[in-house]
Each structure stands twice: as C-alpha cells, then as structure tokens.
Amino acid sequence: MKGAGVNVETFNGSLLREPWEVKTGSGGPYRVFTPFWKTLKEIGPARAQLWPNSRKIAGPQKNPKSDKLSDWGLLPTKPNWANEIAQNWTPGEQGARDRLNHFLNNNIDDYSAGRDRPDKEFTSKLSPHLAFGEISPLQIWTATYDKMAGGNISDEAAMKFLSEVAWREFSYSLLFFNENLPEKPLRENFADYPWRDDPEGLKAWQLGLTGYPIVDAGMRQLWRTGWMHNRVRMIVASFLIKDQLIPWQEGAAWFWDTLVDADLANNSASWQWVAGCGADASPYFRIFNPVTQGGKFDPDGDYVREFLPELKKLPKKYIHAPWKAPEDVLQAADIKLGKTYPFPIIDHAMARERALEGYNEIRSA
Ligand SMILES: Cc1cc2nc3c(=O)[nH]c(=O)nc-3n(C[C@H](O)[C@H](O)[C@H](O)COP(=O)(O)OP(=O)(O)OC[C@H]3O[C@@H](n4cnc5c(N)ncnc54)[C@H](O)[C@@H]3O)c2cc1C
Numbered sequence: 001m002k003g004a005g006v007n008v009e010t011f012n013g014s015l016l017r018e019p020w021e022v023k024t025g026s027g028g029p030y031r032v033f034t035p036f037w038k039t040l041k042e043i044g045p046a047r048a049q050l051w052p053n054s055r056k057i058a059g060p061q062k063n064p065k066s067d068k069l070s071d072w073g074l075l076p077t078k079p080n081w082a083n084e085i086a087q088n089w090t091p092g093e094q095g096a097r098d099r100l101n102h103f104l105n106n107n108i109d110d111y112s113a114g115r116d117r118p119d120k121e122f123t124s125k126l127s128p129h130l131a132f133g134e135i136s137p138l139q140i141w142t143a144t145y146d147k148m149a150g151g152n153i154s155d156e157a158a159m160k161f162l163s164e165v166a167w168r169e170f171s172y173s174l175l176f177f178n179e180n181l182p183e184k185p186l187r188e189n190f191a192d193y194p195w196r197d198d199p200e201g202l203k204a205w206q207l208g209l210t211g212y213p214i215v216d217a218g219m220r221q222l223w224r225t226g227w228m229h230n231r232v233r234m235i236v237a238s239f240l241i242k243d244q245l246i247p248w249q250e251g252a253a254w255f256w257d258t259l260v261d262a263d264l265a266n267n268s269a270s271w272q273w274v275a276g277c278g279a280d281a282s283p284y285f286r287i288f289n290p291v292t293q294g295g296k297f298d299p300d301g302d303y304v305r306e307f308l309p310e311l312k313k314l315p316k317k318y319i320h321a322p323w324k325a326p327e328d329v330l331q332a333a334d335i336k337l338g339k340t341y342p343f344p345i346i347d348h349a350m351a352r353e354r355a356l357e358g359y360n361e362i363r364s365a
Pocket residue numbers: 115123124125126127128130131164165166167168169171228229230231233234237255259261262263264266267268270271274
C-alpha cells in the first residue's frame with residue numbers, strides 16, 4: 001500500500017486497550033479484577049472514538065458477480081430450530097446500535113439493582129454484537145460516558161455497566177497471558193479433581209431435564225434463543241461442575257456450540273471462575289443451591305414458566321421445587337413427575353458434600 005501512496009495504520013477495535021497496556025505497578029498482567037478495573041478506568045480507552053465522524057470509503061461501483069446467499073440454503077428448515085433465535089436478535093451494526101440506545105434510554109438505571117434478575121430485561125444483551133464485532137467496546141464506553149456527562153443517567157449505573165464491559169477486557173487479558181485458558185485450569189491442582197464420567201447426566205443438563213427448574217429453564221433459554229442470562233449461566237455452570245461433578249470443559253464446549261455470543265475469552269474465563277480454578281475465581285466451596293437461587297432471583301417464577309411451559313400452572317410456592325408439591329397441587333397443574341417433568345436427577349445436599357470432599361482431596365494433595 002505504501003507504494004500506492006496510501007498510509008495504513010491498524011487499531012484494535014475489539015478491546016478498549018491492548019492486554020499488555022493494562023499493567024500492574026511492576027509491569028505484569030493483573031490476576032485480580034478490581035485493581036485491573038481501577039487501572040483501566042484511570043488510563044481510559046486507547047483513543048477517542050472515530051465513528052460517527054469517520055469518512056466513508058467508497059466501495060466498488062458495481063457489485064461483483066456472486067451467488068445469492070439464500071441459494072446456499074444455509075438456514076435450517078426441517079425443523080427450523082433457528083426460528084426463535086432469529087426472532088430474538090437483529091444481527092448487524094444497526095441492530096447493535098439500536099440495542100445500545102434502547103438500553104441506555106430505558107434500562108441502565110435499573111442495571112445495578114436488577115442485573116441479576118433473569119425474569120426482567122435489565123441487561124444490555126449486547127454480547128452477541130460484541131462477539132461478532134458489530135459494535136466496539138469503545139462505542140459502548142463513549143455513548144455511556146456521553147449519557148452520564150449529559151446528566152441523563154446516574155454515575156453509579158454507568159460505572160457499574162462499564163465495569164461489566166471491563167470484565168470482558170479482563171477475560172481477554174487472561175487469555176492473552178494464558179493461552180491454555182480454554183483447556184487447562186489456571187490453578188493447576190484442579191487438574192487432579194475427581195471428576196465423574198457421566199454422559200447421561202451431561203445429556204440431561206444439556207436438554208434442560210435435571211429436575212431443577214431454574215437450571216432447566218436456563219438450558220432451554222440457551223437452546224431456544226442462543227443466549228442465557230448471566231446469573232443463570234452461573235447457576236447452571238455451578239450445577240454441572242459442583243452437583244454433577246462433570247468437568248467444566250464439557251460445559252464450556254456446550255456453551256461454545258450453542259451461544260450466539262460464544263467468545264473464547266469470556267467463556268473460558270467464566271467457566272474457570274465458576275469452577276473456582278481461575279484467576280480471581282469465586283471460591284470452590286461457594287456451591288449454589290438451585291432452589292434458593294431460583295427463589296431469590298426469579299421470585300415469582302416468571303422466568304421458569306416462560307421456558308418450562310410444562311410447569312406453567314404450578315403455584316409460585318413450588319415453582320423452584322416441584323417435587324415438594326403435594327399430589328393434589330401437581331394434579332391441578334397437570335404435572336406428573338417423572339413423566340411430564342423429571343424428578344431431580346441428584347440430591348443437592350448430598351452433591352454438595354461430595355463436591356467439598358473432592359475439593360479437600362486436591363487441597364491436601
Ligand atoms: C459460565 C459462563 C459462561 C459465559 N460465556 C460467555 C461467552 O461465551 N460470551 C460472552 O460474551 N459472555 C459470556 N459470559 C459472561 C456473561 O454471562 C455475558 O457476557 C452476559 O450475560 C451477556 O449479556 P449482556 O450483554 O446483557 O450483559 P451486560 O450485563 O449488559 O454486560 C455488557 C457486556 O459486558 C460484558 N460482560 C458482562 N458480564 C460479563 C462477565 N461476567 N464476563 C465477561 N464479560 C462480561 C459482555 O460483553 C456484555 O455484553 C459467561 C458467563 C458465565 C457465568
């Protein structure tokens with residue numbers, strides 16, 4: 001290009017900062033999120049946003065000859081399993097910008113308090129757009145700062161939201177400095193954890209048939225829409241790893257195949273985080289109880305009812321633990337446990353003790 005008199009410069013559009021630019025006092029990478037975020041906030045993005053002031057580069061006058069995309073028959077038809085995915089997302093830059101504007105105009109003030117509620121639409125749902133490069137974190141950062149500067153949103157809400165965008169940057173930093181992140185636990189002793197080989201259990205988890213409604217609703221949301229709420233991702237991941245003792249890599253592989261926002265850095269770092277073997281990980285002994293998690297974050301059961309229509313008529317009292325409902329309540333709700341909806345595939349209290357025993361084994365090894 002130089003020969004043609006054109007000067008070309010490249011910039012990283014997929015991150016606010018290159019991984020090696022956010023460094024500790026001694027010049028190394030961060031292993032803990034909070035100081036990473038503090039530094040990123042201080043140094044800010046690498047540059048100001050070009051868009052929307054960038055000039056358009058004229059393309060060719062005539063489109064080159066090509067096949068019609070529809071002729072390739074890439075979309076599934078029999079059955080059209082992508083139908084609901086298509087209804088939920090508008091791929092492309094315009095779809096991404098609309099999503100950001102909608103979020104900043106309507107939801108961001110509820111974000112801090114409401115981002116853990118899967119029954120509400122309080123998060124941005126920008127993840128697939130970020131994963132496909134349809135919007136950059138710099139666009140998100142700039143638009144959020146502009147809103148904050150204009151007094152349209154609270155500083156607290158804006159910074160909470162941007163701190164989550166920074167978790168993405170942190171995951172990229174972890175992947176950059178640990179190229180085995182997708183396969184190997186960062187805490188090496190976890191490679192010796194006594195995992196179970198349980199193909200049937202894995203299948204039940206993938207299909208949303210574990211008998212724990214919040215887990216099953218999450219897995220069905222994933223299958224139907226290609227996305228799952230973050231709180232529920234944590235619950236289903238904890239269930240697979242700690243209740244079922246199935247290696248986190250199996251869960252990451254399923255997410256990789258089914259998520260519309262599948263992202264190697266975020267997916268690997270998050271699975272390691274839940275498993276307790278990653279950087280700045282949640283402690284291994286924090287084992288989510290799927291019934292109490294359901295009651296806390298989906299208090300009326302609306303999320304469960306949306307994705308598990310077979311439990312639609314079950315009263316709120318039993319929605320997160322159908323096996324506790326008396327027979328007449330189940331009958332009135334048209335539920336036959338073991339037929340229309342499974343009994344729990346595992347007893348959570350037993351599973352919890354078993355997981356902790358495994359942890360003690362590797363801790364003392
Ligand atoms: C087991 C597990 C696997 C995950 N796999 C992925 C994945 O493959 N791809 C992916 O993009 N996210 C993944 N996440 C992180 C998170 O669940 C999603 O980014 C978030 O739910 C996307 O929804 P949103 O855009 O509405 O998020 P918002 O809450 O609106 O956040 C805005 C953006 O910040 C980033 N972000 C938010 N939370 C996190 C987080 N915990 N870690 C990293 N980045 C975050 C995302 O880019 C997100 O789009 C995973 C989390 C868990 C627990």
